Amino acid sequence: MATEAQGMAAEARTRVVHAVCSHDCPDSCAVLVTVESLANGGERAVKVEGDPRHPVTQGFLCGKVAQYLERVYSPDRLLYPMRRKPGRPKGPAGHGRDADAFERISWDEALDEIAARLAAIAAEFGPESVLPYSYAGTIGKLGFGSMDRRFFHRLGASQLARTICSEAGGVAFKQVYGIKLGTPPEDFAHAGLIVAWGANIHGNNIHLWPFVEEARRKGARLVVIDPYRTRTAAVADEHLAIRPGTDTLLALALMHTIFAEGLEDAEYMAACTDGAAELRAHALRPEHAPERAAAITGIDAETIRRLARAYAKAGRDGNGPAAIRLNYGVQRSENGGTAVRAVCMLPLITGAWRQRGGGLQLTTSGAFPFNGDALEMPELMQASPLGREARTVNMSRLGHALTELGQTSADGGVANGDGPPVKALFVYNSNPAAVAPNQNAVLRGMLRPDLFTVVHEQFLTDTADYADILLPAPTFLEVKDVQGAYGHLYAQLSQQAIAPLGEAWSNVRLFAELARRMGFAEACFADTDDDLIDQALATEHPFFAGITRQRLQQEGHIALALPGNAAGESLPFSDANWFRTASGRGELTPVPVFIAPAESRGGAACTPEYPLEFLPRKADNYMNSTFANIPRHQRMEARSTGLLELHPADAAARGLVTGDAVEVFNARGSLRLRAQVGGSVPQGVVAARLNWNKLSGADGAAANNVNALTSETVTDIGGGATFYSTLVEVRKVGERSGIETPVDRTPVAAG
Numbered sequence: 001m002a003t004e005a006q007g008m009a010a011e012a013r014t015r016v017v018h019a020v021c022s023h024d025c026p027d028s029c030a031v032l033v034t035v036e037s038l039a040n041g042g043e044r045a046v047k048v049e050g051d052p053r054h055p056v057t058q059g060f061l062c063g064k065v066a067q068y069l070e071r072v073y074s075p076d077r078l079l080y081p082m083r084r085k086p087g088r089p090k091g092p093a094g095h096g097r098d099a100d101a102f103e104r105i106s107w108d109e110a111l112d113e114i115a116a117r118l119a120a121i122a123a124e125f126g127p128e129s130v131l132p133y134s135y136a137g138t139i140g141k142l143g144f145g146s147m148d149r150r151f152f153h154r155l156g157a158s159q160l161a162r163t164i165c166s167e168a169g170g171v172a173f174k175q176v177y178g179i180k181l182g183t184p185p186e187d188f189a190h191a192g193l194i195v196a197w198g199a200n201i202h203g204n205n206i207h208l209w210p211f212v213e214e215a216r217r218k219g220a221r222l223v224v225i226d227p228y229r230t231r232t233a234a235v236a237d238e239h240l241a242i243r244p245g246t247d248t249l250l251a252l253a254l255m256h257t258i259f260a261e262g263l264e265d266a267e268y269m270a271a272c273t274d275g276a277a278e279l280r281a282h283a284l285r286p287e288h289a290p291e292r293a294a295a296i297t298g299i300d301a302e303t304i305r306r307l308a309r310a311y312a313k314a315g316r317d318g319n320g321p322a323a324i325r326l327n328y329g330v331q332r333s334e335n336g337g338t339a340v341r342a343v344c345m346l347p348l349i350t351g352a353w354r355q356r357g358g359g360l361q362l363t364t365s366g367a368f369p370f371n372g373d374a375l376e377m378p379e380l381m382q383a384s385p386l387g388r389e390a391r392t393v394n395m396s397r398l399g400h401a402l403t404e405l406g407q408t409s410a411d412g413g414v415a416n417g418d419g420p421p422v423k424a425l426f427v428y429n430s431n432p433a434a435v436a437p438n439q440n441a442v443l444r445g446m447l448r449p450d451l452f453t454v455v456h457e458q459f460l461t462d463t464a465d466y467a468d469i470l471l472p473a474p475t476f477l478e479v480k481d482v483q484g485a486y487g488h489l490y491a492q493l494s495q496q497a498i499a500p501l502g503e504a505w506s507n508v509r510l511f512a513e514l515a516r517r518m519g520f521a522e523a524c525f526a527d528t529d530d531d532l533i534d535q536a537l538a539t540e541h542p543f544f545a546g547i548t549r550q551r552l553q554q555e556g557h558i559a560l561a562l563p564g565n566a567a568g569e570s571l572p573f574s575d576a577n578w579f580r581t582a583s584g585r586g587e588l589t590p591v592p593v594f595i596a597p598a599e600s601r602g603g604a605a606c607t608p609e610y611p612l613e614f615l616p617r618k619a620d621n622y623m624n625s626t627f628a629n630i631p632r633h634q635r636m637e638a639r640s641t642g643l644l645e646l647h648p649a650d651a652a653a654r655g656l657v658t659g660d661a662v663e664v665f666n667a668r669g670s671l672r673l674r675a676q677v678g679g680s681v682p683q684g685v686v687a688a689r690l691n692w693n694k695l696s697g698a699d700g701a702a703a704n705n706v707n708a709l710t711s712e713t714v715t716d717i718g719g720g721a722t723f724y725s726t727l728v729e730v731r732k733v734g735e736r737s738g739i740e741t742p743v744d745r746t747p748v749a750a751g
């Protein structure tokens with residue numbers, strides 16, 4: 001009896017809250033948070049687990065989030081507003097002393113100072129001299145873009161083109177299909193051939209994996225196309241180590257074989273596409289023959305032919321159809337938009353969309369018709385001192401924006417026009433000092449003494465090291481939000497599980513309070529979280545039919561109301577009704593033309609000086625730079641920390657063996673790593689992993705990360721970042737013993 005009573009008491013002290021993982025991941029997991037009441041009247045989350053009722057989460061979380069409470073309750077959390085101490089220079093102090101540069105202040109002091117500084121800067125230089133910088137540190141609708149956008153629109157601040165991750169592919173996909181939709185993850189279980197094209201499913205889309213495995217148990221093959229031997233490639237049936245930036249040509253060579261052998265689905269093409277004849281003629285050109293493509297892609301001709309046949313014939317022989325999981329790595333290349341267009345055309349040629357389990361998934365985000373205009377209120381720009389739409393600054397060119405935009409020229413005029421210089425930078429949901437390309441230019445800009453920088457963060461990131469004012473941000477357990485997904489088709493509501501730690505404020509609260517300080521009187525700045533959720537859901541779009549805040553609060557997740565066929569199946573692009581292009585059909589023109597990226601072995605910028613293609617790859621156990629400071633995650637990534645992976649032939653040509661200290665460099669910068677010689681990359685390619693800058697140096701010294709080498713060149717479509725079009729050279733700077741020869745490593749200086 002005593003045990004039962006104790007058990008009942010314990011139950012009474014806990015409750016389970018439905019939340020949604022808001023990290024930048026296609027899976028958008030449903031998370032059950034167990035919260036325990038404390039004797040002091042407070043509460044503490046004691047367990048997080050995947051919701052078993054969610055059809056895609058299926059009761060498990062990834063390795064990044066399974067022990068999430070270590071992040072939530074980390075002793076390193078930023079819990080209070082802080083201000084840079086007088087006289088303390090911007091930039092990392094090193095040796096774990098970065099926090100020494102700041103002193104604690106109240107929220108009132110922080111808001112007063114921010115409001116005063118922004119008002120003064122806007123008055124002197126124009127409001128466009130204020131630049132917000134945010135991305136997908138949270139992908140909840142309220143946290144990603146709602147009150148923050150209202151605030152900056154009303155201020156007249158520069159708009160930010162949020163291009164750094166997926167814009168090239170997203171725009172490209174829409175050019176072909178008109179809407180960002182794809183094969184539902186559950187349907188991959190019905191595929192007979194799965195092609196993971198630039199998709200590390202096992203590493204960063206783990207909730208697709210059970211469906212892939214289910215398909216494989218029924219006989220499906222998994223083929224991975226990726227320059228890097230990812231976790232997924234290692235367990236696939238076949239890994240094709242394509243050379244970076246040559247995906248368009250591989251897709252054209254596959255089309256070449258399909259058309260040459262009459263394997264296309266002419267009936268589907270006639271019913272659902274425009275431009276079939278033009279594409280056919282283009283694909284059949286001799287330069288797209290597998291033999292010609294083999295020399296450039298690095299994949300032999302017979303393998304290309306075999307894949308083309310298997311791809312086209314899948315679904316026609318009693319086995320399941322072919323499904324492509326295309327991911328965004330492919331489009332982070334100079335011509336990556338075209339590459340996505342080319343790959344996305346493959347299921348339009350074979351008609352793979354017609355069968356359950358066939359088709360392609362790049363993203364499902366376009367299936368969620370959230371009312372973005374109601375959330376962000378772009379019309380507030382008209383009420384700003386500008387009285388017009390503000391200029392737009394591309395986030396993938398932050399170094400340029402901070403060091404060149406609107407700067408005074410030698411003759412006293414304004415050079416590099418397009419408006420005023422950036423005088424205030426407001427960073428939230430992002431860590432640009434680590435993740436933005438051309439890092440040395442970014443850091444030079446952030447070091448500017450005349451730049452007023454505010455950073456809203458959970459931890460003392462690389463970007464926080466450059467802040468004038470630091471503000472504490474909550475984790476997803478500490479806020480309420482509504483969320484879609486880009487890897488499944490369920491709308492979800494994330495309940496606030498626990499009170500914000502310390503004095504952390506949500507984005508909504510931060511920007512609403514700041515608006516009041518700035519004297520913005522519009523009623524929209526008083527909207528509550530629930531008001532905003534209602535506004536986000538306020539649409540007549542049929543996909544959201546029946547989805548309300550009240551229902552989401554009760555049910556946690558609700559399936560989108562996608563149209564179904566006679567069998568009750570929702571098969572995107574299985575007929576012409578699905579397309580949202582101007583023509584109402586899949587667009588096969590303009591035909592995709594392969595052009596080697598300038599920074600690639602076949603490109604115009606390839607010289608003997610920098611002959612190697614560099615892959616600044618992402619960790620399986622971090623989310624870009626998020627989690628890189630958490631000890632558990634560091635342990636999971638220890639195997640590849642600080643390493644440059646090289647092919648044996650490239651290592652031999654430079655006299656390198658595993659363990660040698662190397663410098664990898666180009667004209668933009670350099671970084672120091674240890675050589676790891678092996679088979680993870682093809683010849684001519686080297687790879688290193690993204691990490692925080694200050695976790696990349698030896699002995700706590702400030703350092704660079706992989707973005708010291710990447711460029712601000714933008715993609716052919718969408719103005720996206722081109723991380724994977726980067727040429728470098730490598731040289732030995734120390735023997736395996738660790739004795740190093742000195743090199744100049746001082747590319748960053750105040751500008």
Ligand code: SF4
Pocket residue numbers: 021022023025026027028029061062063064065066206207
């Ligand atoms: S990071 Fe992705 S896989 Fe991991 S819990 Fe979050 S949504 Fe799920």
